Amino acid sequence: MEIKKQKEGTNLTINLAGRLDTTTAPQLDNELKSVLDGIQNLVMDFEELEYISSAGLRVLLGTEKVMKKQGQMVIRNANDTIMEVFEITGFADILTIE
Amino acid sequence: MDLHCQMIIDEYLENRESFDKIKEILVEELNKIIKELGLYVVAVEARVKEEKSLSGKLELKGYKYASLADITDIVGARVVTFYIDDVDRISALLEKRFIIDWENSVDKRKLSNNEFGYMSLHYICQIPESLYYDPEHPEINETKIEVQLRTALQHVWATINHDTGYKSDIEIPAKFKRGLNRLAGLLEIADDEFKTISDSIDMYRSEVAGLIKDSRFEDIELNGDSFKDYIAIKPFESLSKKIADVNHAELTESNMQRFLNVLKWLEFENLGQIEDMRKDYEEDAYRLGKHQIVGRDIDILSESIGLQNLCIIYILKHEGREQKLKQFFDKLNGEKPRNIKSAERIIKEAKEINII
Numbered sequence: 295m296e297i298k299k300q301k302e303g304t305n306l307t308i309n310l311a312g313r314l315d316t317t318t319a320p321q322l323d324n325e326l327k328s329v330l331d332g333i334q335n336l337v338m339d340f341e342e343l344e345y346i347s348s349a350g351l352r353v354l355l356g357t358e359k360v361m362k363k364q365g366q367m368v369i370r371n372a373n374d375t376i377m378e379v380f381e382i383t384g385f386a387d388i389l390t391i392e
Numbered sequence: 393m394d395l396h397c398q399m400i401i402d403e404y405l406e407n408r409e410s411f412d413k414i415k416e417i418l419v420e421e422l423n424k425i426i427k428e429l430g431l432y433v434v435a436v437e438a439r440v441k442e443e444k445s446l447s448g449k450l451e452l453k454g455y456k457y458a459s460l461a462d463i464t465d466i467v468g469a470r471v472v473t474f475y476i477d478d479v480d481r482i483s484a485l486l487e488k489r490f491i492i493d494w495e496n497s498v499d500k501r502k503l504s505n506n507e508f509g510y511m512s513l514h515y516i517c518q519i520p521e522s523l524y525y526d527p528e529h530p531e532i533n534e535t536k537i538e539v540q541l542r543t544a545l546q547h548v549w550a551t552i553n554h555d556t557g558y559k560s561d562i563e564i565p566a567k568f569k570r571g572l573n574r575l576a577g578l579l580e581i582a583d584d585e586f587k588t589i590s591d592s593i594d595m596y597r598s599e600v601a602g603l604i605k606d607s608r609f610e611d612i613e614l615n616g617d618s619f620k621d622y623i624a625i626k627p628f629e630s631l632s633k634k635i636a637d638v639n640h641a642e643l644t645e646s647n648m649q650r651f652l653n654v655l656k657w658l659e660f661e662n663l664g665q666i667e668d669m670r671k672d673y674e675e676d677a678y679r680l681g682k683h684q685i686v687g688r689d690i691d692i693l694s695e696s697i698g699l700q701n702l703c704i705i706y707i708l709k710h711e712g713r714e715q716k717l718k719q720f721f722d723k724l725n726g727e728k729p730r731n732i733k734s735a736e737r738i739i740k741e742a743k744e745i746n747i748i
Contacts (some may be wrong), residue, residue, distance in 0.1 A: 351692050
């Protein structure tokens with residue numbers, strides 16, 4: 295999985311490419327832990343993300359909890375496969391998806 | 393200004409720092425009382441009388457005061473509440489926490505039958521040593537201070553009445569005085585009505601809680617209060633757990649209150665109808681959930697999954713399901729063009745397991 299970060303002041307956009315699963319989720323978790331301090335608007339751009347597993351959902355859930363205290367997190371451009379995961383797990387109403 | 397008044401001013405200037413300290417202690421204690429009572433008030437205001445204002449007062453009626461100690465409003469605070477009974481609740485604690493000068497404290501809410509005007513509860517009090525004591529500044533405990541308690545509407549009337557520019561009631565021309573008094577009567581009624589509504593809401597909430605406890609769901613209108621209490625008994629937890637158990641998944645917390653909007657849109661009017669939906673469609677909701685997650689790398693679900701699937705099955709069993717399912721996702725997750733795809737997917741899945 296490839297992680298690209300773009301920071302402008304308190305805005306951070308993270309572009310993910312590939313698969314967010316048991317193998318790659320810890321990598322994203324570590325990356326996020328080091329960059330979320332002071333961020334008020336976090337955009338997770340999933341345009342190039344192909345797949346998400348439960349491990350990925352857990353990272354998103356943890357990040358959402360952090361961002362709720364300091365601002366907001368929005369997920370953008372999720373493909374149909376990922377949207378289906380969000381819907382059948384009920385995560386679509388926990389996360390903010392645009 | 394005569395010598396006597398000048399002496400009072402000098403005494404004021406000498407103690408100015410202590411007055412600021414008194415103000416600080418007073419505000420802190422008032423805020424503490426409000427917090428202890430769990431109240432939300434409009435404002436807690438405090439001030440130390442400015443030298444200019446004190447001079448003005450002395451020029452008008454300096455002869456009345458032998459010393460600065462006779463002036464009881466050098467430090468003053470005011471608590472403005474939303475409800476009449478909040479004034480009484482705050483006053484009850486205030487009387488315990490401060491030394492009250494009962495002779496000079498006045499309940500200006502006690503007007504005669506044909507009197508309408510200024511209403512407020514005024515206390516003249518002192519800071520007890522139990523609250524603050526500094527042997528080098530005994531004046532902090534000796535100084536008389538004024539605390540006013542009133543409702544927001546009483547405050548509005550008092551402020552506008554004061555803003556007319558007339559220094560006392562007797563200066564106000566009769567036709568304006570009558571108008572102000574009529575308004576005082578009106579605001580007094582409004583204060584009573586707000587209290588009645590507040591009491592009724594409290595009573596309604598405890599009635600709803602009682603009906604839910606007794607499972608008398610059909611008697612409970614679906615609204616924000618009742619849904620909150622209903623969700624608190626976790627009526628969909630067993631269904632969500634049953635779905636999660638398919639994959640040995642865990643359930644994560646979710647804001648179930650969001651479903652109120654959806655259930656209202658589905659035209660549920662009382663909790664009994666929701667209970668009927670739960671009983672009638674629980675098995676199909678489980679089967680749909682199982683079909684969706686079995687064999688997939690999913691071991692975490694939202695605790696709302698049970699209710700979400702119940703709503704989906706309810707829609708599938710009624711007319712116009714494809715469009716209605718799209719609208720369901722619009723309501724729950726926001727309007728998106730792809731919601732129609734979600735609706736189509738669910739209809740396909742429901743057909744695969746013969747729900748429709």
